[in-house]
Amino acid sequence: MIGSGYQLTKAFYAEVEQNEAMQMGCKSHHQSLYTWICELRNRTNREILDLPVLYTMQMTFIGSQHTLAKAIDDLAMWGLIEVLMQSKGYGTKVKLAIAFLQKHCNSDANKENVAIAEMQLQCNTTAIQVQTTKTNKTDKTSKTNNPGEFDLFWNHYGKKTGSKSTTLKEWNKLSTDEQRAAYDAVEKYKAYQPDPQYRKDPERYLKHRVWESEFEVAPKTTNQLPGTPHLAAIQSHQNLPANKPYRELV
Structure with missing residues (x-):
């Protein structure tokens, strides 16, 4: 059926605004009768x-048969209902006018359908967002609950200072490729800074992305003092045998 209860109520007042005859003659018993007709239509799910x-x-609070008959005739004249059969003293068969319903309810029905479609789209979008959030949380949880790779890094780093749990949080912020890169760069960093005392804490190593730095390891040097000739040079200059201990040569 065309028109819900709310749409039919709106249709009545919309017709009052547009219909000059209704504006001049509409009374409370007209509204009461129209409301009862709409209620019967919704109850019985029938047009006639x-x-x-x-x-x-009794249901419309109309006090006389004459007033009731006049109200039915007025609603029909204003185009709200169609009178199908009328029997004096017994009753009347009526239906809401098709033109009236099409005029006021079809556009509202279309708007309502559009609104329902938009609500469904919003609900679907929200459901997708919720599902995505749950999936992300699940992925993050599964990654956090697998500390084996982090323990390898923690032990491999060789400087167990700072909070391990805080370092784990920094570790979990990294992607799998970044974790692998951070782990692989530990050896270069340890060669670059062999003294653990001057090496960054593992948390700061991850947080400041130290593994992305270029580590240049300085070549090893002897303990020879600057300006002191090497022992081999002394032996060569003095034509001394190179296989003799230095203390026997001097």
């Missing part, structure tokens, strides 16, 4: 409705 005189007067 019976309006027994006494029962209709």
Whole structure:
């Protein structure tokens, strides 16, 4: 059926605004009768409705048969209903006018359908976002709950200072490729800074992405003092045998 209860109520007032005859003659009993007709339509789910005189007067608070008959005629004249059969003293068969319903309810029905479609789209979008959030949380949890790779890094780094749990949080912020790169760079970093005392804490190593730095390891040098000739040079200059200990040569 065209028109819900709310749409039919809106249709009545919309017609009042547009229909000059209704503006001049519409009374409270017209509105009461129209409301009862809409209620019967919703209750019975039928288009053709019976309006027994006494029962209709009781439900519409109309005090006389003459007023009821006049109200039915007025609603028909204004185009809100169609009178199909009228029996004096017994009742009337009526239906809401098709033109009236099409005029006021079709556009509202289309708007309502659009609104429902938009609500469904919003609900679907929200459901997808919730599912995505749950998936991300699940992935993050599964990654956090697998500390084996982190323990390898923690032991491999060789400087167990700072909070291990805080370092683990920094570790979990990295992607799998970044974790692998951070682990692989530990050896270069340890060669670059062999003294653990001057090496960054593992948390700062991860947080400041130290593994992305270029580590240049300085070549090893002897303990020879600057300006002191090497022993081999002395032996060569003095034509001394190179296989003799230095203390035997001097």
